Amino acid sequence: MTLSHRLTRIFLWVSVIGGGFLLGAKVFDTVVLAGAWNHAVPDSLRYLPYGKDFPIDTGSFFIPVSALLLISNFGAAISGWRTPWSYRAYLVVPALGIFAALVFTVVVFWPMNASLWYFAHHRERVPNLSVADVVALGRQWVWLDWGRIAVVAVFLLASLRAFGLPFPEKSAPRDPLWVNLALGAFVVLAVAFVIYFVGNV
Template identity: 45%
Template sequence: MPYGKAWPVDTGLFFIPFSAAMLVAGFGALIAGWRTPWRYRWLLCLPSIGILLLLVLTVVAFWPMNAALYYHGTGSPKDTITDAQSIAMAQRWVTLDWVRVVGASAAFVAPLRALTAPWPQDTAPVDPPIVRVMLALVLAGVAAFIVWFVTNL
């Protein structure tokens, strides 16, 4: 496992700020392109929502599995799983990591498509108030998640 003296670099020092910056940039692009037609706007929604879901998956699934596998692998007194459970957990970790890779790839390709598509000349009609309220609530929730995510590092 990549921990201890043989692995002096904490990968979280790179991935956590980078992921938070990608989340902010994704929602910034979505906000900037909000008045575009839906045929274009969905390309901006995909990375924003995709990155958010991948970060939630990381916090909810990977962090607990990483801790459990680390405790088991080091023989820590905090170890609560058996060898068989650790093997199954490691297999689940690999499967979920492939889900992350595919999701991150889609979240990367969608904005590339948005950047290479001709800029739409038409604008979307003004969204109804309920859509604007929902958008504001979603953006507030994302901001709260970012604050929680960064403060719990």
């Protein structure tokens, strides 16, 4: 067993186990927790999972697990990069998936969470935001979160597929220059995002 094979298998183990935990937690978060704070807006917003009525910060779970998956999925893709695309694709999809889910969280969910939180605690200061607007925002949050769950499910299935396939014995031919340039640009972008994400958590 080569070093790249060993590393890829280790990263896939982490990806599969962590992805399973993340998927289950996200379904619970959407069905149970979002179901609680979204069932009778605006009064139910007091159950948003960050206030005195909900003393546990869900980010304490989701942030470390997401970071672990980001590392493991990228690690699997990098360590298995020289495999043929018939196998490598199952390594690349999880890396792209977790990265897309995290970017979507920062760009879309963080502003929505801030709006919901601010309305729940300072309703008198946001006269331009009506209860109907917040109800619509809560419904949109849930639908978009199901989309995020779908992304997690897809990359988990891809990791499971890569885990179940035999590791290719032969290396793929060298990629064209544009593929390597695109990979380099994406890695730089991912590192920049991680720095931003950690700095704003």
